[in-house]
Each structure stands twice: as C-alpha cells, then as structure tokens.
Amino acid sequence: MTIASVDRTIQLITTGETVGSTCSPDLATAPWEFDSGTPGYGPGSSMGDVIPTGSPRQGELPERYRTAFTEELRASIRAAKETLGDRVLVLGHFYQRDEVLQHADFVGDSFQLAQAARSHPEAEAIVFCGVHFMAETADLLSGPEQAVILPNLAAGCSMADMADIDSVTECWEQLEDLYGTEPDADGRVPVIPVTYMNSSAALKGFCGEHGGIVCTSSNAETVLEWAFERGQRVLFFPDQHLGRNTAKAMGVSLEQMPMWNPRKPLGGSTAEELDDARVILWHGFCSVHRRFTVDQIATARIEHPGVRVIVHPECPMPVVDAADEYGSTDYIRKAIAAAPAGSTFAIGTEINLVQRLAAQHPEHTIFCLDPVVCPCSTMYRIHSGYLAWVLEGLVGTAERPAEVINRITVSADVAGHALVALERMLAAKPPASVVEPVETPVVAAPGVSRADTVVSAEA
Known part of the structure; x- marks a missing residue:
C-alpha cells in the first residue's frame, strides 16, 4: 500500500525497514533540533543554499511539544481547533507533511491559500502552514484586524531569498541608466518588473511601485502578455526557470533571455545583449525542482x-x-x-x-x-508540534492568557504597493477561449481534511 506520509517513509528508510535513500540522514531528526544551531534552511532539498544574514529564526519550542507523541499532538490540535471554532483558519500548502496537513481547513498552493485567507474575514487568526512569503501574502490579502501566524519562523524559502530588495533595486537602477525611462512610440516603457508569487512582500511592493505585476506558475503566460503590452522588456524574478520556460513557449528566443547575476556588472551581460533582450531572467531557482x-x-x-x-x-x-x-x-x-x-x-x-x-x-x-526522498527543506520545518503550540497559544489557559505567537505582518509602506501588484495580477485574465476552470483550494470537511482521510486509510 502506498504510504502518503513522507515523514513515515523517511523514518522507515532510516531504520532500514524499507528500501530507499534520502538526501540527508538529518531528515529523520525533529526540526526543532536545528532552530538554535547554525543558521540554515535545514535538511532537505535546500540545505546547500546559503541563507541570508538576518533571516528569521525560531526560538526554542516548549518542551511539552518537543516530547509529545504524535497522537498527543493530534489530540491537542483538534481540541484547540474545536475550542476556537471559526475564530481560527488553518491553511496548509500542498508540500506540507501529512501529519500537519490533516488539520488544515483549506489545502492548496500559495495563491489559492491567500485567496482562502481573503475570503474568510470571520477568522481572527489565520495559521499558515507554509513558508514566510506565503504568510506575508496572506497578511496582505486578509483584513487588518486578522492575525496571520507562521508556526515556525525558520520556514523561509531559498528561492525567494535569492532576490532581495537591495539587489533588485540596484539592478533596476543599472537598467534605467542603460535604457532610460521614456516610452517608445507605442507607449511601452523600456522595462516592466514581474515577480513570481514566491518572493518577499518587499519585491511585490517594488513591482507595484514601478508599474509591474505578480504572477503564479499557472498564469505566468497571461502575466507576461500583460507586461509585453506595456513594456518593451520584462525583468523577471526570482525564478529563472519559470520565466525561461514560459517565455520560450511564447516564442521568445533564448538569445533574447539573458541572465542577470546580481554579483556581476550589468548582471554578467553586455549592454548590447541587454538592449536586444525581451526577458531578463534573475539568477534564482527552486532547489526542489532543480533536482529533476x-x-x-x-x-x-x-x-x-x-x-x-x-x-x-x-x-x-x-x-x-x-x-x-x-x-x-x-x-x-x-x-x-x-x-x-x-x-x-x-x-x-x-x-x-x-x-x-x-x-x-x-x-x-x-x-x-527523483528516487531519492528529499522534501522541501523549509516546508519541512513546520511540524505538528509547532502547530499545537501556536493553536494552544490562541486558546490560552488559566495560568497563561491567550496570545498570538509568531505573527507575520507587512509594513504599511510596503503593503500598499504590493497590493497594487497583486490586484493587477487578479485583473489580468486569459482570453475566454483558454480560460481554465477556476483553481480553488481543497476544502476540508469539519474536523477532517483530504490528507487526514489518506492517513486514516493507510493506518
């Protein structure tokens, strides 16, 4: 029978109870073992990526959550959710471990879950079982009185970290020096910034401020068409592969897609190469998908x-x-x-x-x-122990008043521009002839989700 739980698969491989291999023996170790150690993304697909200085770090998880058995944590989470009712909304990304996802009210990709956050104003707290940029987007699209919580602050994203606001701003200034800022005879500006959803709120804000837009993996072509209508070129960040694959399918030649390496003058290209460019690709990538x-x-x-x-x-x-x-x-x-x-x-x-x-x-x-079991390092930092901790914090006890733990907020000066870029994305619709069914997150039944059903079936 197929085992849905990757965590269980890793434990079986580590103990020799099943045949297989993992990319790191540390995957069998609880994620809190890495919270207070050397900064990094943790074991898994991104463990070789260099984490930026000053990245969020998670403090020590209380001992009772570190030592509790799986069934104890499951019972604690369900009891807290029952007590909180509609006051809390738990969102779970597709890449989460099943032991966490079984408690999600909605399961989906980053944008689907942000939409779920936006459509549930009754929730006082939104617990986002994903990574940091996703929680930021949920904060942007939810109400100001709603608290967005990331169970483990160390759950970042190595690809999102490959493009930071300082590097992108410096790139933009060099491009402005090269191209100028005046539109052509058709009214198209020299360059339009496009950021993938997998980026910080600051970069979404940069795009909003500079006439740009956000895209997802499912609407990247529509967004690039939007950008080409308004700009002679596109600066696409942080994922080079999504940009290259999408633009190539649209007929853009590889010669018209130079790479921008922020550590090199003019990104490592000549002025002539940049002048001929249609899509300038940022030197970023997803370590999960680069393994294939x-x-x-x-x-x-x-x-x-x-x-x-x-x-x-x-x-x-x-x-x-x-x-x-x-x-x-x-x-x-x-x-x-x-x-x-x-x-x-x-x-x-x-x-x-x-x-x-x-x-x-x-x-x-x-x-x-990939026959090697190697989950997303940062998604794997979310564990049911952290989920139980933040949910029970919202409930409170006689000895400890209710509190919001690990709240994620986007500053007002960034949020305004970031929302502009997100709204532009929402307004960019594909032609009616190619519109796909609306993507909606999987909705869990009360007290149980699709992932939980899988867990029950394999037990």
Whole structure:
C-alpha cells in the first residue's frame, strides 16, 4: 500500500525497514533540533543554499511539544481547533507533511491559500502552514484586524531569498541608466518588473511601485502578455526557470533571455545583449525542482513503458522539454484526476505532494521522478508540534492568557504597493477561449481534511 506520509517513509528508510535513500540522514531528526544551531534552511532539498544574514529564526519550542507523541499532538490540535471554532483558519500548502496537513481547513498552493485567507474575514487568526512569503501574502490579502501566524519562523524559502530588495533595486537602477525611462512610440516603457508569487512582500511592493505585476506558475503566460503590452522588456524574478520556460513557449528566443547575476556588472551581460533582450531572467531557482534531470526521465521511460511524465515549470528547461507536459501543482492534480484508470505517471515536483497523490489515486501508478526522498527543506520545518503550540497559544489557559505567537505582518509602506501588484495580477485574465476552470483550494470537511482521510486509510 502506498504510504502518503513522507515523514513515515523517511523514518522507515532510516531504520532500514524499507528500501530507499534520502538526501540527508538529518531528515529523520525533529526540526526543532536545528532552530538554535547554525543558521540554515535545514535538511532537505535546500540545505546547500546559503541563507541570508538576518533571516528569521525560531526560538526554542516548549518542551511539552518537543516530547509529545504524535497522537498527543493530534489530540491537542483538534481540541484547540474545536475550542476556537471559526475564530481560527488553518491553511496548509500542498508540500506540507501529512501529519500537519490533516488539520488544515483549506489545502492548496500559495495563491489559492491567500485567496482562502481573503475570503474568510470571520477568522481572527489565520495559521499558515507554509513558508514566510506565503504568510506575508496572506497578511496582505486578509483584513487588518486578522492575525496571520507562521508556526515556525525558520520556514523561509531559498528561492525567494535569492532576490532581495537591495539587489533588485540596484539592478533596476543599472537598467534605467542603460535604457532610460521614456516610452517608445507605442507607449511601452523600456522595462516592466514581474515577480513570481514566491518572493518577499518587499519585491511585490517594488513591482507595484514601478508599474509591474505578480504572477503564479499557472498564469505566468497571461502575466507576461500583460507586461509585453506595456513594456518593451520584462525583468523577471526570482525564478529563472519559470520565466525561461514560459517565455520560450511564447516564442521568445533564448538569445533574447539573458541572465542577470546580481554579483556581476550589468548582471554578467553586455549592454548590447541587454538592449536586444525581451526577458531578463534573475539568477534564482527552486532547489526542489532543480533536482529533476533528463536522465531521470529517460530511466522512467525505460522502466515504465507508456509512462506520462509531468513536471513543474520551475524545473530546468531541458527537463521541461523532455517531459510530456508541464504545469502548476493544480495542473498536475487535475491531470491525474482526469486520467483513465491504470495510467502511470512520473511526476517532477515536491515529494509530499507526489506521495499524497499516489495514495489518493490507487487506480494509477504514480511515482516521483527523483528516487531519492528529499522534501522541501523549509516546508519541512513546520511540524505538528509547532502547530499545537501556536493553536494552544490562541486558546490560552488559566495560568497563561491567550496570545498570538509568531505573527507575520507587512509594513504599511510596503503593503500598499504590493497590493497594487497583486490586484493587477487578479485583473489580468486569459482570453475566454483558454480560460481554465477556476483553481480553488481543497476544502476540508469539519474536523477532517483530504490528507487526514489518506492517513486514516493507510493506518
């Protein structure tokens, strides 16, 4: 039977009870063991990335949450949610471990969950089981009286950290010196900034202030069309692969997509190369999706004739080119759900989602392209111990008054411009002929979610 829980899979591999390998033996260690140590993203796909100085760090988790058994934590979380009722909304990203996701009221990608936050003004607190930039976006789209909580402050995003406001501002100034600021005869400005949803609120604010926009993995082409109508070129950050794959599919040549490395003058390109550019790509990437390779696809096709290979657009271009299809997490979910029984899928995205899809669809054969179990380092920093801690903090006790722990707030000076960029994204609709079904997060039934159903089925 397929095991949905990646954490359980890692424990079985570590103890030798099942065959397999992980990218780090430390994955079997509780995440709080890394909170007070050397700053880093933690074990997993991003462990080799350098974390910026001053990144948020999580203080010590109280002992009772560190020593509690899984069932104790589960009972504590459910009791706290029952007490709080509609006053709390728990959001869970697709890449979260199942032990956390089973308690989510909504399950989805970062933007779907931000929309869920926006549509529930009755919640006094929104607990976002994801990473820092997602909680920031939820704070931007929720009401000012609502508190957005990130259970573990160390849950950041290495890709989002690869583009910071100082580096992007310096890049922008160099581009203005090169291109000037005057529009052409068609009224298009020299360059439009576009930031991926996986970025800080400060960069969303930068785009809002400079005539730019935000995109997601599912609407990146529509957003680039919007930008090309208004600008001669696009500065796309922080993920080079999403930008390259999307622009290539739109007919932009690779020669017209120079890379901007913030550590080099003019990003490492010549003035002529930048002048000919249509999309300037930032030197950023997702360490989860960079793990997938063309060789893995070739092996999957040999071992599983007729396999359908679907990868995320954050994967490198050769991997996307070698796959049968590429698309967002929502695209992948819908493709699997619509396939005839007996289909075989090799999926290039985060292992928590892949294993959950395999458990939810026993009528198919579904496996991750990468045979090494290596979850998103930062998503893996969220544990049910942290979730129980912040929820019980909201409830309070006779000895300890209720409190909001780990609140995430975006300053007013950033929020105004960031909201402008987000609203532009919401207003950029694809043509009616290509509009896909509205992407909505999975809604959990009262007291139980889809992930919880999977856990119950495997028990």
